[in-house]
Amino acid sequence: MVKVWHALVGGLATVGALGVGGWHLVTHWAPSTERYKLQGVDLGEDAAVPEWPTVRGRGADFAYLVATSGTDRRAPNFETNWQALPDAGMRRGAAHLYSLCQPAEDQANAFNTVVPRTGDALPAAVDLSFREDCAARPERAALVAELRRFLTIVETHTGKPA
Known part of the structure; x- marks a missing residue:
């Protein structure tokens, strides 16, 4: 026993x-700072507001923040986080969660409405995601054409290639 x-x-x-x-x-x-000289974080659509000076102190040089998803969803803490990053000494970029079920132009306009045009911003990022409320799977050519349309509108707004 x-x-x-x-x-x-x-x-x-x-x-x-x-x-x-x-x-x-x-x-x-x-990740190794020898191999990856610049390091950053990305915050999802529903992320809280981190202690950005702490994040910077742990080695992050930049952050990408999800700003919008499709045409109808805005990240609730995007503006707060966006404004806090320069004070923490971090570069910032905005991301959009692209929906296959909504028009590219409407999505780009939603993104441009939320994301300010600032000279210090990193290029916009696009995340192709399958949303629960969207079963569409467009043909490759149609998807590429819509993405190009989205990118053209966003790049015109931000002044930078996405």
Whole structure:
């Protein structure tokens, strides 16, 4: 009985140590600064407002923030985060979650309405995502044409290639 107890305690201790080690690795991992000189973060559509000076202190040079999704969704904390980044010494860029079910022009206009045109902004980013509310899967040529339309409108607004 004592041997079983020792084996159980030893097994639990091992599992606990592996869990703590794994948690530490996940929360403290960063890519090599020798290989990747500039490092950054991206914030999703529903992200909170981080402590940007802390993020900068942990080595992030820039942040991409999701600003819009399709024509109808705006990231609630985009403006707050956008305004806070320069004060933290970080570069900033805006991203759009592109919907296959909504017109490119309307999506670009939604993005341009939310994202200010500033000289310090990084080029806009586009994330092609399959939204739960969209079952469309357009042909390649149609998708490329719509993306070009979206990019042309956004690039005209931002003054930078996306």
